[in-house]
Amino acid sequence: MTNAPARAVYIHVPFCLHHCGYCDFALVANRDHLIPQYLQALDNELQAQRRIVGEVVDVDTIFVGGGTPTHLSPATLRTLFRLIQQHFRPTTNAEISVEANPDGLDTERLDVLQENGVNRLSLGVQSFDDVVLKTLERTHTGAQAIETVQRCQRWIDNVSLDLIFGVPGQTAASWRQTLDVATSLPVRHISTYGLTFEKDTPFFRREQHGQLKKTPDELERQMYLDAISQLTDAGLRHYEVSNFAQPDYECRHNMVYWNADEYFAFGPGAASYLNGVRRTNVRSVVRWLKAWQQHESAVEDCEDLSNEEKAREAIMLALRMRQGLHIPVFEQRFGLSFAELAGVAFQQHRDDGFLTHEADYISLTTEGLLIADTIISDFL
Template identity: 40%
Template sequence: MHLYLHIPYCAAKCPYCDFNSIAGRDGEHAAYVDALLAEVRRLPTGPYATVFIGGGTPTALDHRELARCLAGIRDHIRLAPEAEWTCEANPGSADAEKFRILAEHGVNRLSLGVQSTDDATLRWLGRIHDGAAAERAVAAACAAVPRVSADLMFGLPGQDAAAVARDLDLYRRHGLRHASVYHLAYEPGTEFHARRSRGELAEIPSEDSRRLWSAVADGLAALGLEPYETSNFAAPGQESQHNLAYWRGRDYQAAGAGAVSTVDGVRLTREKHPAQYIAAITAGGDAVWRREALTAQDHLAEAWMLGLRLAEGVDPARLADLGDDPARWRPLAVPLIDLGLLVERDGRLALTPAGRLVQDEVTARLMP
């Protein structure tokens, strides 16, 4: 079993971010932890192979609330042997003591939102940390837990291959074995999106994006980190087991504001706003505002979309189980294979590096 827990708070809202996260509201944190733990206590006890506390920023909680939250989770759930327990952290709201608290309660993997190592770039991104803070946070995380990942953002105006190389050196300096690298996306509803609409910001040319992506992929390959998903790179065996389970279409339990669970074909989405979530749980309700029974068509669409994100690709046997006849998709796949965008490897269907650059188009062609 897999479990996702959401902490919706951040010290400040980044101007590009459309995650379910909200700044401030520190006075609400204790009530939120109470509500989250009440929901956790209603979940099956496990054993869980993976747990992932994401956000928002789990480390936006102060030391006391963080410890209380983790202890409450540990009191209720059982972890499978060798379980992976990840927590996200922002270098600007984490310190060695928070990492120690996390490790003490069983967290064995930290994922840090570094984004960049360059002070000016971090300021432009509206981040609350600078390069030195990122360096300290990564070092403290490595001292606290066995596995550390860092998020980077690329595709930023003015960013060149040399800047990417300087950022990637962080992984070398600290011996990190996992990287998540995201192209800056202008998400509707964000400040960056509004600024782009006003003509104050512009997307970089796609040719530049591709050049930067090659710099990312080549730089990480030189460090022994291979792409295993569209935005994720790892040394062999260091992949995020939690996210792999999600991309492979496994069931996962969840708790927290805006958190989504999928169990036995039923997908539940919880109230996004923490105040509404707290009110619903405190009143004895489940805070679920959307309940979907996934259809065979939904499962199939996700098998294609998520499967093609993975380097391992889509399993035709799984597609057949979900009712997709090779007689439908094979004639669509053959021209893509001939174009070098798709490859059949180990009996599975995967994107090539060239196909990865046009992932959305290739996926759309193959989908039922």
């Protein structure tokens, strides 16, 4: 089965002011001298893709993530957009998202974003509680985050917040207070993530040495349920395991991933999915830079997915959405029977109360949401 051509592009900007102890993204902190080399390497990577495609590509979504894209200076941000626009042309009403942190998002940078058509801002707020922010090693305060949300909304109407729960020492009351503040602000979209202790992060090592204590499972589960009830009560629709949005403000770029559609991706650690092939760039910023400075591919992993593998991925991704998997569309797209491919896993999880089958859709129940990753991985 052939997928529709990609109409989405992701650009990874791997620079931050500080490397937060829990973060395992591909990035560097305090190495801003690499920024000019990054832009040159990115230009080379974009041009190499252009030679394959042969023309400027019309896209419905552009997502500039990181890292902290707005850590770049206003002039550098301008250059970044110029590079992207040489190869990708946003269609009318395209969604153009940029990730940012509350500190450093000044008027000049907001002007550059607006000039370049950015119409969605994803702010890494994480919490409004200064104690929690300090534990997370964030470089902003709760008050700064509130001020930034209120200010940037004058430039960009569609503001999304990232929030984290399950932080060591964070209480249920602190989390509910953060949700209260978030829903009192002019935001269209909120993402909530449970903190994970990823291998090779300082948080992982500190947890192993008993210096950080994981949140008890029961409290973390309650925090997630509190998020669902407070955010939906505030009028946001729970549309994906971790994501909530006002009607029509779902993140269209992320929907491309969850619909198992194709996309371009550039930068260290970025993974593209084109013509049924997933290519993942090397995560090391320096290795990616060195490769592209010499016009050599930085792809570290390449998977040419079979139709069955694509179908299994599509099931897993669709189950992340609250709407779930539409069986007739799935079967038509992949020419496979859902029952033959995944009937055993489905029946077991339905019998256990984690999945439901209603009106041609299979989706997670509330109980299933609480262990979504476990349920979903059974369809691989």
